[in-house]
Amino acid sequence: MPPITQGQIVAFGGGGFAMEPDNPLLDDYILSLTGKDRPRVCLIPTASGDNAAWVDRFYELFTEDRCEPSHLALFSRSVDDLYAFLSEQDVIYASGGNTVNLLAVWRAQGLAEVLPRVLAQGTIACGVSAGALCWFERGITDSYGPGLNPLENGLGFLSGSFCPHYDSDPRRPFHYPEYVRKTGVAGTAVEDGVALHYVDGQLRHVVSSRPAARAWRMTPEGERVRVELVQPEYLGANS
Numbered sequence: 001m002p003p004i005t006q007g008q009i010v011a012f013g014g015g016g017f018a019m020e021p022d023n024p025l026l027d028d029y030i031l032s033l034t035g036k037d038r039p040r041v042c043l044i045p046t047a048s049g050d051n052a053a054w055v056d057r058f059y060e061l062f063t064e065d066r067c068e069p070s071h072l073a074l075f076s077r078s079v080d081d082l083y084a085f086l087s088e089q090d091v092i093y094a095s096g097g098n099t100v101n102l103l104a105v106w107r108a109q110g111l112a113e114v115l116p117r118v119l120a121q122g123t124i125a126c127g128v129s130a131g132a133l134c135w136f137e138r139g140i141t142d143s144y145g146p147g148l149n150p151l152e153n154g155l156g157f158l159s160g161s162f163c164p165h166y167d168s169d170p171r172r173p174f175h176y177p178e179y180v181r182k183t184g185v186a187g188t189a190v191e192d193g194v195a196l197h198y199v200d201g202q203l204r205h206v207v208s209s210r211p212a213a214r215a216w217r218m219t220p221e222g223e224r225v226r227v228e229l230v231q232p233e234y235l236g237a238n239s
Contacts, residue, residue, distance in 0.1 A: 094131025
């Protein structure tokens with residue numbers, strides 16, 4: 001599938017309500033993109049196995065004074081028409097967890113086919129960790145076991161590869177540049193607290209909930225990889 005050409009996707013390397021419950025900057029950024037006082041926000045916790053703790057924390061922090069929260073469970077599915085349900089949302093928020101399982105379930109349940117239409121009509125997609133990697137063509141993941149392995153079958157809504165948790169997992173600064181070199185596919189590594197904001201498939205903004213957090217653009221050049229620092233905009237600068 002070619003990269004999606006319409007819609008907004010915001011990919012968190014780490015952070016958001018599950019990792020930073022006392023730091024709402026990234027989640028507030030997502031809500032602000034809707035331009036609404038109480039946007040409709042739907043958590044899709046598939047990557048966590050529809051874990052109750054994820055869902056409970058979501059409702060605890062996405063309170064009704066901030067938005068109209070809901071969630072979509074797929075392991076015990078109660079929604080018949082996925083397109084009708086999701087097209088009513090302003091934001092869909094994919095949880096962290098296991099990227100491989102997320103992709104398998106979304107494809108088996110038909111969600112992967114529905115999402116391009118939902119995004120094209122204006123619903124904003126975001127996600128953290130597995131819920132961020134899934135939108136790209138490829139990357140590296142620990143979803144197959146304790147080690148890091150290639151993931152080659154992402155949704156492909158965003159071109160290239162992606163690596164979350166670049167600062168909190170000490171293995172990634174070695175494995176990800178090597179992955180970029182071997183595949184010959186450029187990508188971006190992001191530290192926890194950093195989010196990449198894409199509009200119509202193009203990177204428009206890089207923002208952060210942490211003042212020192214960074215992102216890195218990696219481009220293969222033969223047997224070498226060119227690494228460029230991408231300095232995010234700290235969202236707390238004017239708060």
